[in-house]
Amino acid sequence: RAFLERIAAVDERVNAFITRCDAQALAGAQEADRRLAAGDAAPLTGIPLALKDIFSTEGVLTTCASKILANYIPPYDATAVARLKAQDAVLLGKLNMDEFAMGSSNENSAYGVVRNPWNLETVPGGSSGGSAAAVAARQVPATLGTDTGGSIRQPAAHCGVVGLKPTYGRVSRYGVVAYASSLDQVGPLAANVEDCALLLQAVAGYDPLDSTSVDTPVPDYQAGLRDGVKGLRIGLPREYFIDGLDADVKQALDEAIAVYRGLGAEIVEVSLPHTDYALACYYLIAPAEASSNLARYDGVRYGVRAAAAQNLIDMYTQSRAAGFGAEVKRRIMLGTYALSSGYYDAYYLKAQKVRTLIRQDYFDAFARCDLLLTPVAPTPAFRIGEKTDDPLHMYLSDIFTIPLNLAGTCGLALPCGFSKAGLPIGMQLAGRPFDEATLLRVGHAYE
Numbered sequence: 001r002a003f004l005e006r007i008a009a010v011d012e013r014v015n016a017f018i019t020r021c022d023a024q025a026l027a028g029a030q031e032a033d034r035r036l037a038a039g040d041a042a043p044l045t046g047i048p049l050a051l052k053d054i055f056s057t058e059g060v061l062t063t064c065a066s067k068i069l070a071n072y073i074p075p076y077d078a079t080a081v082a083r084l085k086a087q088d089a090v091l092l093g094k095l096n097m098d099e100f101a102m103g104s105s106n107e108n109s110a111y112g113v114v115r116n117p118w119n120l121e122t123v124p125g126g127s128s129g130g131s132a133a134a135v136a137a138r139q140v141p142a143t144l145g146t147d148t149g150g151s152i153r154q155p156a157a158h159c160g161v162v163g164l165k166p167t168y169g170r171v172s173r174y175g176v177v178a179y180a181s182s183l184d185q186v187g188p189l190a191a192n193v194e195d196c197a198l199l200l201q202a203v204a205g206y207d208p209l210d211s212t213s214v215d216t217p218v219p220d221y222q223a224g225l226r227d228g229v230k231g232l233r234i235g236l237p238r239e240y241f242i243d244g245l246d247a248d249v250k251q252a253l254d255e256a257i258a259v260y261r262g263l264g265a266e267i268v269e270v271s272l273p274h275t276d277y278a279l280a281c282y283y284l285i286a287p288a289e290a291s292s293n294l295a296r297y298d299g300v301r302y303g304v305r306a307a308a309a310q311n312l313i314d315m316y317t318q319s320r321a322a323g324f325g326a327e328v329k330r331r332i333m334l335g336t337y338a339l340s341s342g343y344y345d346a347y348y349l350k351a352q353k354v355r356t357l358i359r360q361d362y363f364d365a366f367a368r369c370d371l372l373l374t375p376v377a378p379t380p381a382f383r384i385g386e387k388t389d390d391p392l393h394m395y396l397s398d399i400f401t402i403p404l405n406l407a408g409t410c411g412l413a414l415p416c417g418f419s420k421a422g423l424p425i426g427m428q429l430a431g432r433p434f435d436e437a438t439l440l441r442v443g444h445a446y447e
């Protein structure tokens with residue numbers, strides 16, 4: 001009830017929620033109370049949670065913040081959702097986001113911009129902007145988001161909360177609306193590292209319904225959480241500490257590095273030489289996969305159908321023209337172009353090769369250190385409207401997060417200070433594949 005009241009009090013200003021499930025939530029809470037009273041509680045029993053509106057939720061509207069899915073009610077739960085429900089977590093609602101998870105500011109939503117609770121004139125980041133803002137505004141203690149190029153970590157940093165992008169394959173993508181399938185990954189956002197660990201524990205692990213989920217043991221994330229950082233080697237990739245970095249971000253990072261040194265970690269410099277190519281590589285691969293994934297929205301199988309179509313092609317065209325927003329159309333066109341015959345080898349195939357080099361950089365770096373520490377975003381949250389006319393400028397927001405998705409490994413964003421204007425700043429810890437436990441432990445030591 002306290003969280004529902006908080007949502008009612010602040011969401012008019014924050015706009016984090018697309019759908020609220022108050023009645024279901026209260027019924028779920030009563031069920032959880034019974035389970036608690038029976039002494040049969042799981043770690044998340046009765047914990048109120050909310051989900052980015054990209055997760056299929058049985059019987060609950062799932063829009064992906066797009067007009068084309070404005071009426072779509074899934075007949076099943078995503079695996080991650082089913083795993084939360086199996087513990088009797090209580091679902092409070094579905095959260096705003098950039099349409100189809102394409103964006104860095106939550107300004108590409110058919111349901112209006114989300115506002116950063118720290119300063120309502122600034123963006124919360126994106127695409128999981130609703131997920132980060134809802135935690136920051138204390139509307140909900142924790143949420144799930146998705147991260148294709150930074151969409152958990154960048155909004156977490158801008159809203160002063162903790163966000164974890166697990167290793168590709170760690171969490172099932174079954175029932176999660178696909179953006180770029182070789183990059184998408186599900187992960188938690190919460191007020192602190194331990195809560196992220198609890199959520200990851202609940203959703204991680206092999207799922208026969210997702211052929212890219214990996215059948216490798218899930219460790220106990222609580223077990224080593226308090227083991228500290230003594231003896232760990234933290235690598236600073238030289239390509240991430242560039243001259244253009246915002247002065248406040250640089251200072252916050254320098255202070256965080258000093259804290260780790262004080263806690264007994266060894267700081268080493270490393271190099272990820274192909275970093276410069278990551279953004280271009282991502283903006284070929286992600287739109288290419290998106291253009292293919294979004295072909296399913298044809299007005300027949302899902303969502304909204306144009307009313308006055310003359311024939312089948314006209315119906316597809318009109319449904320898609322009216323249903324998709326401008327950024328989604330831009331990505332579909334870019335991706336279709338990059339995949340067309342004649343261009344495939346020059347663009348898509350080349351990008352895949354560059355991706356392999358970027359991945360190799362990480363393996364080389366992890367031979368010299370246990371994890372990496374970098375900025376999350378080049379600046380703190382920017383003003384609403386500041387970058388909407390300049391897509392390339394907007395794409396640069398993810399320059400420090402995208403390489404990890406291309407490499408397929410895990411990254412944790414956690415707060416490490418404030419700008420002079422009072423906006424949160426985050427640092428990113430990047431780990432070896434499937435070594436989320438080390439990130440959580442190192443993040444917890446800082447907290």
Ligand code: GLN
Binds near residue numbers: 104126147152179398
């Ligand atoms: N901002 C990046 C994009 O628009 C990343 C989005 C994401 O991680 N879903 O593609």
